[in-house]
Amino acid sequence: xxxxxxxxxxxxxxxxxxxxxxxxxxxxxxxxxxxxxxxxxxxxxxxxxxxxxxxxxxxxxxxxxxxxxxxxxxxxxxxxxxxxxxxxxxxxxxxxxxxxxxxxxxxxxxxxxxxxxxxxxxxxxxxxxxxxxxxxxxxxxxxxxxxxxxxxxxxxxxxxxxxxxxxxxxxxxxxxxxxxxxxxxxxxxxxxxxxxxxxxxxxxxxxxxxxxxxxxxxxxxxxxxxxxxxxxxxxxxxxxxxxxxxxxxxxxxxxxxxxxxxxxxxxxxxxxxxxxxxxxxxxxxxxxxxxxxxxxxxxxxxxxxxxxxxxxxxxxxxxxxxxxxxxxxxxxxxxxxxxxxxxxxxxxxxxxxxxxxxxxxxxxxxxxxxxxxxxxxxxxxxxxxxxxxxxxxxxxxxxxxxxxxxxxxxxxxxxxxxxxxxxxxxxxxxxxxxxxxxxxxxxxxxxxxxxxxxxxxxxxxxxxxxxxxxxxxxxxx
Numbered sequence: 001x002x003x004x005x006x007x008x009x010x011x012x013x014x015x016x017x018x019x020x021x022x023x024x025x026x027x028x029x030x031x032x033x034x035x036x037x038x039x040x041x042x043x044x045x046x047x048x049x050x051x052x053x054x055x056x057x058x059x060x061x062x063x064x065x066x067x068x069x070x071x072x073x074x075x076x077x078x079x080x081x082x083x084x085x086x087x088x089x090x091x092x093x094x095x096x097x098x099x100x101x102x103x104x105x106x107x108x109x110x111x112x113x114x115x116x117x118x119x120x121x122x123x124x125x126x127x128x129x130x131x132x133x134x135x136x137x138x139x140x141x142x143x144x145x146x147x148x149x150x151x152x153x154x155x156x157x158x159x160x161x162x163x164x165x166x167x168x169x170x171x172x173x174x175x176x177x178x179x180x181x182x183x184x185x186x187x188x189x190x191x192x193x194x195x196x197x198x199x200x201x202x203x204x205x206x207x208x209x210x211x212x213x214x215x216x217x218x219x220x221x222x223x224x225x226x227x228x229x230x231x232x233x234x235x236x237x238x239x240x241x242x243x244x245x246x247x248x249x250x251x252x253x254x255x256x257x258x259x260x261x262x263x264x265x266x267x268x269x270x271x272x273x274x275x276x277x278x279x280x281x282x283x284x285x286x287x288x289x290x291x292x293x294x295x296x297x298x299x300x301x302x303x304x305x306x307x308x309x310x311x312x313x314x315x316x317x318x319x320x321x322x323x324x325x326x327x328x329x330x331x332x333x334x335x336x337x338x339x340x341x342x343x344x345x346x347x348x349x350x351x352x353x354x355x356x357x358x359x360x361x362x363x364x365x366x367x368x369x370x371x372x373x374x375x376x377x378x379x380x381x382x383x384x385x386x387x388x389x390x391x392x393x394x395x396x397x398x399x400x401x402x403x404x405x406x407x408x409x410x411x412x413x414x415x416x417x418x419x420x421x422x423x424x425x426x427x428x429x430x431x432x433x434x435x436x437x438x439x440x441x442x443x444x445x446x447x448x449x450x451x452x453x454x455x456x457x458x459x460x461x462x463x464x465x466x467x468x469x470x471x472x473x474x475x476x477x
Contacts, residue, residue, distance in 0.1 A: 001319065005261060011410065018096075021114055026291040034235065036166065042103065052068065054267075060065045060413045073097065073098065073099040074098050074099070074143050074144055074405060074408055074409075075099050075100075075101050075141055075142050075143045075144070076092060076098055076099065076100045076101065076142070076143070076144050076145065076146060077100075077101060077102040077103065077104065077136045077137075077139070077144075077145050077146075077166075077273045077314075078100065078102070078103045078104070078106055078114060078144045078145065078146040078148065078296040079103075079120050079133045079145055079146070079147050079148070079149060079157055079161075079321075080104070080106075080110075080147065080148055080149030080150070080153060080157075081103060081106070081110065081114050081146065081148045082103070082110050082113075083148075083150070084148060084171055084198070085148025085171060086114075086117070087397060088146055088148060088169065088171070088198070088397065088401065089114070089117070089118075089146060089148075091395075091397055091398050091401045092146065092401060093121050093122075094116065094256075095401070095405060097405050097409075098405070100118050100127065101121075101126065101127060101128065101141070101435055102127060102128040102129070102130065102139065102142065103118070103127060103128075103129055103130070104129075104130040104131070104132065104133045104135065105116060105129075105130075105131070106131060106132075106256060106257040106260045106261050107255075107256050107261075107275070108254060108255045108256065109255075111129045111130070111131075112129070114127070115128075115129050117467055122294065126242045127239075131254070131257065132260075133157060133160070134160070136260045137160060137161060137164040137166060137218055138164070142158070142166065143167060143408070144166055144167035144168065144194075144408060145161050145164065145166045145167075145168055145169070146169050146170075147161065147168060147169070147170040147171065147301050147418055148170075148171045149171075150264055150285060151173055151176060151286055151287045152171050152176055152263060152264060152284070152286075153263055153264075153292075154171065154172075154173060154175060154176075155174065155175035155176055155177075155180040155181075155183070155184050156187075156263065156264060156468070157170070157175065158170050158175075158187075158195070158418075159183060161193075162184075162185060162187040162188050162190075162191045162193050162195070163191055165191060165193060166193060167193050167195070167404075167407075168188070168193060168194070168195045168196070169195075169196050169197065169198070169401065170195070170196075170197055170403050171197075171310065172197055172198045172199060172294040173287040173289065173291075173294045173425060173428075174197045174294070174418070174421045174422070174425055175287075175422070175425055176201070176287050177429060177460060177461045177462045178426050178429045178430070178448070178460040179459065179460050179461040180461065180462070181421075181422040181425040181426050181429070182422055182426070182448060184418055184421075184422060185418040185419050185422035186420070188319055188417075188418035188419075189211070189418070189419070190293050193420040194407045194408050194414070194417075195413070195414075195417055195421075196400070196401075196403070196404040196407065196414045196415075196416050196417065197294070197333045197416045197417075197418070197421040198400070198416075199294060199295055199298050199400075199415075199416040199421065199424075200396040200400040201295045201296075201298070201299055201357060201372065201396065202298065202299070202302065202396045202400065202415040202416045203396050203399035203400040203403055203415065204372070204396035204399075205374070205394070206371065206372070206374055206375070206376055207299045207302075207359065207370060209370070209376065209387065210299075210303065210359060210361055210363075210368045210369075210370045210376070211299065211302045213305040213330055213361065213368050213382075213385070214303035214304065214361040214363065214368070215305060217304060218363075218365070218366075218382070218385065219362065219363030219364075219365055219366050219367065219368065219382075220259040220363035220364035220365030220366065221340065221362060221365075222304060222340055222361065222362070223225050223340065223362050223363055223364065223365045224340065224341040224342070224357075224360075224361075225300035225301075225303050225304045225340065225341070225342055225343070225359070225360070225361050225362075225371065226294060226300065226342075226343045226344075226345065226359060226360035226361070226362070226369075227293060227296035227297045227299070227300045227342065227343070227344050227345075227359060228296050228345065228346065228349060228357060228358035228359065228371075229289055229291075229292045229293050229296065229342050229344055229345070229346050229431075230291070230292045230346055230357070232354075236405045243321075246271055247269035247270065247271065247389065248269075248270050248271050248272060249270070252268070256275065257449040259355055260269050261274075261275055262264075262465065263465075263468070264462075264464045264465055264468040265284040265285060265465060266284055266463060267465055268284075276349065288432055289428050289429075289432040289435075290425060290429075291429060293344070293424075294421075294424065294425060294428060295357045295372075296357050296359050297342070297418065297420035297424050297427050297428050297431075298416065298424035299447070300342055300359060300360045300361075301342075301420070301423065301424050301427065302415075302420075303341050303359070303361045304336065304342070305363075305418040306336050306338075306340070306418075306423075307421060307423060308419065308420065309336070309337070309422070309423060309445045310336075310423055310426045310427045310430065310443060310445050311334035311335055311336050311342050311427055311430070311441070311443065312335060312336065312337050312442060312443050312444070312445065313334060313335040313441070313442055313443070313444065314332055314333075314334050314430055314433075314434035314440065314441045314442075315332065315333045315334070315429055315434070315440045316331075316332045316431075316434045316435045316438055316439070316440075317330065317332070317333065318330045318331050319435070320417040324353070329345075329346060329347040330345065330346060330347075330435065331344070331345040331347075331349075331368070332344040332345070332431045332434055332435060334427070334430075337445075342427065344431050349369070349371070350369050350377050351369050351370065351371045351373075351375040351376070351377045355372060356371035356372055356373055357372040358370070358371045359371075363421065365381070365382075366378065366381050366382040367379045367382075368377035399415060400416070403415065429460070430443055430450075433456050433459045433460075434452075434456075436459070437453075437455065437456060437459075441453060441456050448460075
C-alpha cells in the first residue's frame, strides 16, 4: 500500500495481526433503538441490480459529538462490489444521506459495471474507478467504505480502511482466522472508526424477538443457545486444500490482476474458474463455518448476553471426520464460563431445516426457535407470547444499513460492531478447529489461546503470502 504508508501499510497490518492476541479488548458501545433516530430514506425502491449481479435492544450509549451536520452527505466508496455487495449498494443509493463516489476493484468488468450502475442511478458521469483500493482509501473526501470482496480480503481491507480513518460496512465473514478477527477489532477501536459487519439478522424481527425473550427472562434461566451452520464444517468438499491443476495464461493485469486477486492466500497458477465462482470450494479462499455461523452464532451470543467473550469448551460429536473438517450431521457442544451451552449443529431444526439460519434458545421455562424466513415456533406453555403477525416484515439489509448510517452520525457503534463480530467469529473458528481436529478443546478468552493444545493454537491464524507474510512484516517495523 505504497500510497498510504503514513496510515495504511502492509507492515502495520502484519504487526497488527501479530500482536492481536496481546490484550483482551474493551467492549464497544452499541446503538440504542432505531425508531426516530435515522434520517428518512427516499421512497423509491432500490434500483435493479446490473446484469450479472447476483427485539430486544441494549440501552443507548452516552451522548457523543456527531461527526456530520444534519445536511451533510456521507460520501461512500466501494471495494470489490459484486453479487451480495450489489444488494448493499442498492440500499445505500436509495438513502438521502449517502453519496456514492468511487469504486475500486482488481477486475475491470466489475469496476465498470458498478460505475455504470451508480452513474445511471444519479444520472451523471461522476463515479471514479480505481484498480487498487489504496487509491480509494487515500481520498480525504471519502468518509466510509463498503467492503464486499471475496472472504479472504475482508479482514485486511477492513484493517487498512480503519487505519485510513474510514467508517466501514463489511460483508461477512469479517475475518478468516481467530487472530485476524481480533486484529480487525483492535484496529477499529484504535482508530476510532465505526464498523458494521453484514450480519443483517441483528436487524431482523424474528431474531430481535427471540433474543428479547431470552434476555428478558421470559424463557426462565437460560440453559442453551443453538446455532445452525447448515453446511459441513469444511465447505470445501470439491477442492479442499488442493487446487485445480489446469494452469491457464494469466489475464492482462488491467483486466484482472491475478496476483492481487490472490492477495494474502498462497500462490497458485491461474485458472479462470477460481474468480468466477470456484473460490468457495477451496479452503484458502473461504471461511467455511462462518458462511452461516457469522449470523447464527452471533445471534446466539446476543441472546445469551455473551457478546464480549467466547465459550471456554468445545466438544465435537457425530459427522464424518475428514481432513477438511466434518461432513454429514454433526453437533459441537460448547460451554460458556457461566454454564450456558452454545450448541452448534446442522440438523434437527423445527422451523427451517437446513439452509435457514435457524436459532433456538432454551430456558428452564420454555424455548423459542426462529429462522431467516420469518418463522417463529415456541414451547406450548409460551404460545400466548407468539406474535400475531410473523414473517420478514421488512428488508433486514435496509434496516441494517440504516442503523450503520445512524451510527456514522452519532459515533455510537452499531449492533454488529467489530467487537461483538470478533467474539462471534472467534467462537466460529474455535468450533471449526475442534471439528477439524476431532477432539475436545479448552479455550482461554482472556489469553486468546487454547489450553494445552499447541496444534490448535497454530490454527488460530493462517499463512500469509509475500508481501503480506505475517512474521516478516511484524519484525520489519
